[in-house]
Amino acid sequence: MVSVNGRLVESVPCSDMRPDVQAAKASVDGRVGFHAQLSLDDGDIVRVTTPQGKPLHHSPWLYLPPESDGWLPASLTANHPEYSGVADFSESLAWKRFQPLFGQLGDISAVKFDSGDGPMVAHPGMSPDDAGRIHRFYKRVLTPAGIASPALRHQQGIGERQMLIFDFFPGKPLDRHGPGWEAWLPAVMVELERLQQFGEQHREGLKVRGGRKPPLVNHLFRQALGDALRWDRAHGERRFLLWLVTRLKRLPQVLSHGDLHRENVLVDTERGNIALVDWDRWDYLPVGFDLARLMRGLAGDTVEQLTGGSHAQRLGVVGFTYLLQRHDRPAMVNSEEGEALRRRCRELAGSLL
Template sequence: MSSVNGYVDRVWAGGVAGWSLAPWVLVSINGASIGSVPCANRRPDVQAAGLSADGRVGFRASLSLESGDIVRVTTPQGRPLRHSPWLYLPRESGGWLPVSLAARHPEYAEIAALAGQLSLKRFRPLFGQPGQVAAVKLEAGEGSRVARFGVAPRDAAHLQRFHERVLAPAGVACPALHQSLRLGRRQALIFDCFPGRPLDWHGPGWEAWLPAVMGELERLQRFGAQYRASLPSRAGRRRSLLNRLLRRALGDALRWDRARGERRFLLWLLARLRRLPRVLSHGDLHRENVLVDAERGEIALIDWDRWGYLPIGGDLALLMRGLPGDTAERLAGGSQAQRFGVVGFTYLFQRLDRPGLADSEEGRALRRRCRELMGG
């Protein structure tokens, strides 16, 4: 089964629309359920992508939303769709909400607690994900900041050391981490505000920003190679997506019925991916963790919790997830090891995202290319 749960495509004052491979989705507003919605509308784009045989996966629900409302859409198993939760803000709001709203809105409890420590006037949730798992833009007397909530104290301290000892001296483009404030048993991290939008929101043509991102990764890798002995003693505490991907593929390889004839190739691929050079990596570089300010032509990489020394090409494969393997390899370029890492991890991602990849011509072509790159 594909790891893609579906997408929330649009939220407006009167409704929500998107698609999911589940037979129905559950919709809630500000934590209150409004019921289930069937996924039966035709979506030719999903069918063309090979994710649905007949394309009858679309949903549309009628809502009545006010400024600051939060819409969540999940599968029946409780798994959120991509872009869920979604914050509804009408255009006339300018994206900002009054701090007074936080005191009477359960989704913004962290904002209300933070307002007791900082002088706040307005706030703006970012990326449509308020609460424990999101960043929120604040406006105080000294300007705008970004606050990230729900961080464990040990993780907050570790991330501060990484910003101070690696990201700042290496000159990597990322928002500076200013301070950490305790909110109950958790911490709120206060960052510089970067006036950009996630790369994933730029639509067709987002690949034009890849050279800038690759430049920052190369800067990080050079610093990591030069100062490895003096870096923090342990990598990011949260397991990187690449490590979880490798463990998943190994489990599939050891179960013949799930590997669908891939067992020998998967074992070969995993062995060689693990032997690739390890470079200092972001570890969670999906496109929503790359912010782009198109007007100024600048980027920033955010959310460094899963940094670590990982196989070369892994960050780029995750960044380009969804692109065909030959396209990803061409855009990545670099050494043979980097190109193999990109193609190998692309194969592992695609076998999760696209049911039937193993038996398709594209899957066979990716396997052939992996062996060509490694001479196996």
């Protein structure tokens, strides 16, 4: 399903037969790829999804003319349907040109703009509470702890909304580096360890306040417990799920990013630097959750090898990997991989007794 600026323009069937895809049952009939002719203007946003609404990898796409050098004129925000949410901010900051930046769900989560003193990134449309929490977290944790993250310059309000403005980090998300992205994991783990150490030293001063977004780990626990109570979905793992959730909840609670998927890790390959972004879900969470979410999609034995660390951290990573894998691939539960993960969880838990 192909849409331009939120409007469906056509439904296109996949046309290229791939025997390897068919053998792997990765599509209904083994066909992949499609061809569609579109009439586009500068700044148009193309989204491609399955009929069920699931976006294709790296969708949406932004159309830019070759001569644009990646920038769009700020005047485009005044009447373009995709940029109406940032029009007020562009007027307030006197932007000359901008680039939309997309979040994991394909929405415009931030805007890169030319400030006259160099590129910066604005996150518009926040509530005062959300913006204030992130601002305080930068001031109390990220800056004093020296966590690799773009510097927060200031907070600005327009009407009932707030905007946070950061330095621009010249990198691209870890998820878009293709094969070999795992080479950056040690650098990420260094930052997580620094965050955990700082969080332990200042735990009393970092109490989590009400009104926050609920931790994503809670949703994972609820789903697992719900499946454990439904005989038609538990597939014989009911007792294991109840045991696993109990064990994971008993793990040490460490200061965590809370939403560390690979789109939230930026990598500058030229300078060898990384930056962790989108800290609105920070919390004290079971050790291993951040790493399991970061490595989502990798096999369980691979995840544990890449992680290392204490038995508690290994159990957290392997246990949360199991919960994430069964969510993404329900058939995994009855596979050899699923049995191996369950066995490894029990072994790691036994070593902690």
